[in-house]
Amino acid sequence: MLAWRARSRRMRGGRPIALALCAGTLWSASTAEAKPTAPSVVCKTYPTIPDCAGRIASCTLCHDALAPASWNDFGADLKSVLAPGVAFDDALRAALAEIEGEDSDADGVTNIAELTAGSLPGDPQSTDRPRAAHPMDAGIAVTPRDAGPFPVSDLGDIDLPFAFRRVRALYCGESPSFEDMEAFEQVAISEQAGRRRLHEVLEGCLQSDYWLKTALPRLADKRIKPQGSIGPDTQIRLGPLRVVLGDYHFDYRLWRYVMSGDRDMRELLTADYHVLEAPDGTLSLSREVIPKVDPMALGGGQPLQPQYRAGMLTTQWFLGLNTMFSAMPRTTAAQAYRAYLGADISAGEGLRPVDGEPTDVDNKGVDAAGCAGCHSTLDPLAYAFMRYEGLPSTNYEAPAAPRGAGTGGGELGGFPVAAQLGGDGGVAIPGLGRDGGLPGGITIPSGGFNFFSIGVYNPSRPKQRIRAWDDGVQQPVVLGKPVETLLEWAQVAAASDEFKRNLAEMFFVHAFGQKPQGEQLNELNAIWRALPEDGYSANRLIHRLIDTPSFGAP
Amino acid sequence: MRPSIYLGHALSAVSMVSALCALGGCSLARDDGHEQAGAKQETTRDPAPAQRTPLQWKRYATFEADLARALAFSPENLCLEFGKEPCVRKVHLVPLGGHEPFSTGMLEPPAEPLATTPTVVDRVVLNACTSRAEQDAAGDAKVFKAFPLRGDAPAPGAPEVGVLVTDLYRRLLARNPSAEERDAVASLARDDAGKPIAAIDFAKLACFTIGTTTEFLFF
Numbered sequence: 001m002l003a004w005r006a007r008s009r010r011m012r013g014g015r016p017i018a019l020a021l022c023a024g025t026l027w028s029a030s031t032a033e034a035k036p037t038a039p040s041v042v043c044k045t046y047p048t049i050p051d052c053a054g055r056i057a058s059c060t061l062c063h064d065a066l067a068p069a070s071w072n073d074f075g076a077d078l079k080s081v082l083a084p085g086v087a088f089d090d091a092l093r094a095a096l097a098e099i100e101g102e103d104s105d106a107d108g109v110t111n112i113a114e115l116t117a118g119s120l121p122g123d124p125q126s127t128d129r130p131r132a133a134h135p136m137d138a139g140i141a142v143t144p145r146d147a148g149p150f151p152v153s154d155l156g157d158i159d160l161p162f163a164f165r166r167v168r169a170l171y172c173g174e175s176p177s178f179e180d181m182e183a184f185e186q187v188a189i190s191e192q193a194g195r196r197r198l199h200e201v202l203e204g205c206l207q208s209d210y211w212l213k214t215a216l217p218r219l220a221d222k223r224i225k226p227q228g229s230i231g232p233d234t235q236i237r238l239g240p241l242r243v244v245l246g247d248y249h250f251d252y253r254l255w256r257y258v259m260s261g262d263r264d265m266r267e268l269l270t271a272d273y274h275v276l277e278a279p280d281g282t283l284s285l286s287r288e289v290i291p292k293v294d295p296m297a298l299g300g301g302q303p304l305q306p307q308y309r310a311g312m313l314t315t316q317w318f319l320g321l322n323t324m325f326s327a328m329p330r331t332t333a334a335q336a337y338r339a340y341l342g343a344d345i346s347a348g349e350g351l352r353p354v355d356g357e358p359t360d361v362d363n364k365g366v367d368a369a370g371c372a373g374c375h376s377t378l379d380p381l382a383y384a385f386m387r388y389e390g391l392p393s394t395n396y397e398a399p400a401a402p403r404g405a406g407t408g409g410g411e412l413g414g415f416p417v418a419a420q421l422g423g424d425g426g427v428a429i430p431g432l433g434r435d436g437g438l439p440g441g442i443t444i445p446s447g448g449f450n451f452f453s454i455g456v457y458n459p460s461r462p463k464q465r466i467r468a469w470d471d472g473v474q475q476p477v478v479l480g481k482p483v484e485t486l487l488e489w490a491q492v493a494a495a496s497d498e499f500k501r502n503l504a505e506m507f508f509v510h511a512f513g514q515k516p517q518g519e520q521l522n523e524l525n526a527i528w529r530a531l532p533e534d535g536y537s538a539n540r541l542i543h544r545l546i547d548t549p550s551f552g553a554p
Numbered sequence: 555m556r557p558s559i560y561l562g563h564a565l566s567a568v569s570m571v572s573a574l575c576a577l578g579g580c581s582l583a584r585d586d587g588h589e590q591a592g593a594k595q596e597t598t599r600d601p602a603p604a605q606r607t608p609l610q611w612k613r614y615a616t617f618e619a620d621l622a623r624a625l626a627f628s629p630e631n632l633c634l635e636f637g638k639e640p641c642v643r644k645v646h647l648v649p650l651g652g653h654e655p656f657s658t659g660m661l662e663p664p665a666e667p668l669a670t671t672p673t674v675v676d677r678v679v680l681n682a683c684t685s686r687a688e689q690d691a692a693g694d695a696k697v698f699k700a701f702p703l704r705g706d707a708p709a710p711g712a713p714e715v716g717v718l719v720t721d722l723y724r725r726l727l728a729r730n731p732s733a734e735e736r737d738a739v740a741s742l743a744r745d746d747a748g749k750p751i752a753a754i755d756f757a758k759l760a761c762f763t764i765g766t767t768t769e770f771l772f773f
Contacts, residue, residue: 165728169612169773174619178724214615221655221662228656513610513665554609 036351036373038062041092050118050521054501054528059348062122066348067370074104074111074122118521160194161185163552167202170511171542173210199543206539212260219506220255223312223339224248225321232300244297245391246317246454250274250290254312257283262537265503266494269340270487271311274302299454304388308457310490312340314388316455323390327465328362330375332390333382341479341493342502345374350498354380354477361474362466380477384489386462386469391454497528504528504541511545523548609772611667613651618642621679621765624725625686626696633681641678649674675766683761691754697725698757707756710740719760726764739763 039059043052051057059066062075071079077099082091100112107124109117120126164184168176176184184201188194205211229236232247253275258267273285292300304314312318313336322332337343343350353376360367366375462469475482478489479496493499504527508516516524527544534540545551612620622632633641642650649670653663690696691703700718701708708715719739723731731739742763743756751759764770 165773166610169610169616173615174623175612175616175773176728177623178728181728210615218653218663221653225661226656227659231656511610513608 036348036353036376037089038092039351041089042096045093045096046115049115050525051115053521053525054497055342056350056352059351061120063348066373072105072120072122073124074099074120077102077104077111117518119517158549158552159554160188160191160198160552162554163546164188164198164201166511166551167198167205167546171202171205171211171215172208173214195547198546202543202546203539206260206542212256215510216256216259217252219259219510220252223335224251224255224317225335226251226317227321230321231317232297238298240296242294242297244292244294244299245320246299246315247292247301248315248317250302251312251315251317253277253283254315257285258311259538262535262539264536265531265538266499266536267311269311269313269490269494269499272306272309274315303453303456305457308388308487310486313385313486313490314455319385319388319390319455323385323388325391328364328379328382329385329388329390330378330382332385332388334378336385336493337378337381340502341496341498342505343498345378348374351377352480353377354475357477359473361468361470363468380475381489383474384476384478384483384486386465386474387457387459388486389453389456389458389461500528500531500536501525503538504531507538507542507545511551516550520548520550523550609768611651612771612773613663614642614647615652617650617675617678617771620726620770621682624697624722624765625682625761627682627686633678633685641681646674646678650678675771676762679765680758680762683758683765687754687757687761690757697721697761701753703754703757705753706750707743707753709750710737710743715740715743715756718757719764722760722764726761726770727767 036059039057039061042057042061043049046052051061060072062071062078064070064072064075078092078095081095081098082088083094086094101110103110104121105124107114107127109119109121109127111121114121114127161181161184164181165175168174168180184194184197187197226248227245228234230243230245232244232249234242234244236243254271255268257263257275258265258271273287274290276284276286278284287306289305290302292303294300299316299320302316304316308314318335319329319332322335323329324331334345337345337350341350345351351374353373357377358366358372358375358379360375361379365371366379458464462471462474476484476486476489478492479498481492483489483492501524504524505515508520508524508527512520527541527548530544531537531541534544618629618632621627622629625632629642630640635641635645639645643652647654648660648664649668651663651667651671653660655661686697687703690698695703698718700721701712701714716736719736720730722739723729723735739760742759743750745751
């Protein structure tokens with residue numbers, strides 16, 4: 001049976017927009033190729049399962065691997081009952097229902113029970129087994145401590161001194177002393193007073209140098225991805241120029257500022273300011289363009305105008321590192337999706353295919369069968385980043401802008417640059433290489449100049465970089481919602497359940513050393529769902545975290 | 555070498571039970587004197603798995619702060635490899651649960667203790683205990699004040715031994731030892747032949763034994 005796909009176009013503001021009317025599954029005599037709509041089908045079928053709370057199910061629910069595809073036991077069972085000749089989404093829905101009562105991975109728990117509990121029905125190692133009944137389940141909330149390990153309460157019961165140790169170790173960076181414990185235990189004879197004291201201690205810890213300058217910044221590392229060799233302090237030079245892609249200290253300060261002091265975490269994606277730090281540690285905000293300090297560095301400062309800023313997504317470092325020389329900023333979009341919405345497309349997470357995508361506008365072959373599954377989500381995510389420069393490249397298809405004075409633009413050795421070009425001589429850099437170098441060499445005025453404007457906004461960039469670009473066809477989409485600009489992208493993302501869950505899970509893993517399992521998923525969901533009521537404050541979130549049974553019970 | 559022998563003795567006598575519970579979040583049930591309707595009072599110590607979350611690994615910053623405070627060192631003076639580089643914050647940062655992204659590209663700390671973690675922990679704790687014992691023996695004792703560190707260790711049942719052990723428990727574990735625990739550590743004052751060991755060696759061993767328990771290294 002042949003699959004078919006139809007498109008229609010409608011005009012909006014003079015620009016055509018492609019819409020797919022329907023999509024089907026290609027069946028051949030020997031293989032079936034599933035579209036990446038499967039995670040959405042799972043979540044529409046089971047909207048309340050933990051895997052679908054604040055995120056979309058991952059492909060690993062059914063697959064061991066995606067390219068080439070292989071299936072785990074659960075996926076194999078689904079595949080075996082998929083009805084031929086039926087549209088994939090409908091067939092999958094029916095197949096899920098058909099095998100609910102089975103136990104695909106033979107771990108003693110049915111598929112539907114595993115889905116409901118948040119464990120993987122295709123992995124026998126992933127099972128949520130209920131806590132065994134304990135003869136002293138009547139339990140003690142708090143008792144005065146005696147000698148001996150875990151002396152207060154029985155396993156599974158809330159233990160305020162235990163929670164006190166945890167709070168101090170995690171958020172203050174130092175366990176309580178003997179005197180601290182004695183003082184706390186006196187207070188904690190009353191559970192209410194003990195809890196109040198616990199929260200007071202936490203509040204103090206969240207203002208400590210340990211939390212603000214050691215623990216909290218380290219949570220940002222895989223989002224910012226600093227590299228000293230191309231960072232603000234590098235001594236590596238290209239001729240006389242220090243190879244600075246950007247100053248990631250701005251990124252860390254923004255992270256620290258937004259994630260502390262009861263501020264709104266959504267500003268990680270929506271902030272139009274940068275955070276400065278005085279020598280005495282005082283933080284202040286700047287909504288100006290920030291010039292770089294060292295004219296002999298490639299990058300530095302924050303050249304992007306405030307009206308185009310979207311928090312951590314548009315710092316010079318983020319754009320320079322992730323977009324680099326590429327025309328289509330796929331890596332940038334993927335990193336933003338992974339870091340702030342918790343979905344790693346390369347791991348088959350967060351796939352929300354957009355009909356009619358990928359269009360493969362830059363002719364990279366991403367519409368091939370093995371690629372389209374991810375790129376139907378990734379490419380529309382990337383479109384919103386197209387007007388933000390990474391590093392300039394020789395891969396410009398449009399003629400370079402005419403040489404101009406001041407900062408208007410010019411051309412050096414084939415590179416369009418935003419530069420202040422002096423005519424007073426200075427340091428000459430000979431040609432730097434055969435491919436992508438500067439064949440004609442450049443002359444740096446003695447006063448220095450902005451050789452690259454990494455991370456600036458360039459409204460002409462899409463057509464400059466990709467000949468076939470069409471704003472009416474390349475429609476940016478994030479989490480299933482069409483948007484027009486990166487700022488809108490950021491607004492949608494910051495308001496999403498995915499954003500809330502991702503940050504809550506980050507703090508959960510920090511507290512417990514592992515992702516939530518079993519009944520902890522309910523605790524996690526309650527925490528992130530309370531964020532709007534808490535003003536999206538990270539501190540408030542942590543206060544809720546320490547009140548969970550998982551935190552206070554060994 | 556005597557320290558190694560007594561180290562083994564210490565481990566087998568006290569730390570092994572705790573070590574068997576490592577990462578599993580064991581609790582040693584005990585008779586705490588509380589009456590529970592219909593409940594049998596436990597008097598045996600049966601390790602049991604944690605019911606909710608496993609124990610958390612005490613990572614480099616907290617490990618360093620706790621050890622330094624317990625042994626009256628500043629974190630900067632706690633341990634220097636070859637007298638030059640900080641053991642915890644630099645040389646052994648990763649095995650102790652940290653990471654440094656700027657020069658190594660390591661963006662996350664290790665999820666679990668590494669194969670080298672126990673060796674590094676032993677090294678840092680033993681170094682700290684040894685340094686404190688030797689400095690205290692040289693005069694103006696700050697931690698090992700219960701008895702002079704010259705000559706032989708007192709008898710295990712001597713009150714001053716109990717004072718030293720209790721003080722170490724309070725410094726390292728923020729609690730008093732049980733009678734059983736106190737006696738187990740105190741027994742290190744005698745070798746396998748029943749002869750007294752050097753007082754300074756007993757101080758180091760007692761400190762090392764308590765400082766490498768699961769209770770100190772996890773929370």
